[in-house]
Amino acid sequence: MNVPDRLTLTVVPGIPLIAPGDDLGKIIIEAIVKSGLQLIDGDILVVAQKVVSKAQGRFVDLATVVPSAQARDVATRVDKDPRLVEVILSESVRVVRERRSLLIVEHRSGYVAANAGVDQSNVAPPPKEDLVLLLPKDADMAAAELRACMEQHFAARIGVIVSDSFGRPWRLGTVGIALGASGVAALNDLRGRPDLHGRPLQVTMTAFADEVASAASLLMGQAAESHPVIVVSGFAAQDGDLPAKSLIRPAAEDLFR
Numbered sequence: 001m002n003v004p005d006r007l008t009l010t011v012v013p014g015i016p017l018i019a020p021g022d023d024l025g026k027i028i029i030e031a032i033v034k035s036g037l038q039l040i041d042g043d044i045l046v047v048a049q050k051v052v053s054k055a056q057g058r059f060v061d062l063a064t065v066v067p068s069a070q071a072r073d074v075a076t077r078v079d080k081d082p083r084l085v086e087v088i089l090s091e092s093v094r095v096v097r098e099r100r101s102l103l104i105v106e107h108r109s110g111y112v113a114a115n116a117g118v119d120q121s122n123v124a125p126p127p128k129e130d131l132v133l134l135l136p137k138d139a140d141m142a143a144a145e146l147r148a149c150m151e152q153h154f155a156a157r158i159g160v161i162v163s164d165s166f167g168r169p170w171r172l173g174t175v176g177i178a179l180g181a182s183g184v185a186a187l188n189d190l191r192g193r194p195d196l197h198g199r200p201l202q203v204t205m206t207a208f209a210d211e212v213a214s215a216a217s218l219l220m221g222q223a224a225e226s227h228p229v230i231v232v233s234g235f236a237a238q239d240g241d242l243p244a245k246s247l248i249r250p251a252a253e254d255l256f257r
Contacts, residue, residue, distance in 0.1 A: 020057030025149030046216035048228035139180025163213035176217030178209035185240030
């Protein structure tokens, strides 16, 4: 992949609050057209996980949740609502680490994340504080469906990344990462390519989709900014198509799990 000299990141304005069953692709297209933007070959659309999950109706009302004995036990140790812990465990295949106010699990999709990505921020206004939002069902498939919408309407080769904010083991703060990807090579394997001095790279792989998601998160914000869709322009049309699941390190290669 050729590295561009310049990238442009643009907020798609006018995205309304998304509700279950909404046609997210149609809503995004209408907002793009109304704003005067035009998607062209090589553009990448970065869409916040939260709006994808909302359109899929991935809400759970904690008032309807009955915590199991395991959830109550874990909740005591991590000082969390047992109902919330029950939802987290139901989305997980195992607990990786826990301490007061922190529960790290392996999500059923393979991601290792705090609280299995179950979120309460920017989910619903009062008096619906008991609503929580789960990660999307098959984020790669969601990205592929949105990509098909965009490419059909704009007659261009478009990439789509579904992004979320994740923490990192050795650094404070969250960064944007790709939960789903379509029309881009999420992982770029540079092994064997020469460096500046002709030496072949031995281990270098770049998480292309994560890097794009992280750049877009600078405009998305984390609080009340309400910018869930970003257009990244400046790349040539992508030749590869590697889903975001390719970014998950196999457990056998993970020294810290």
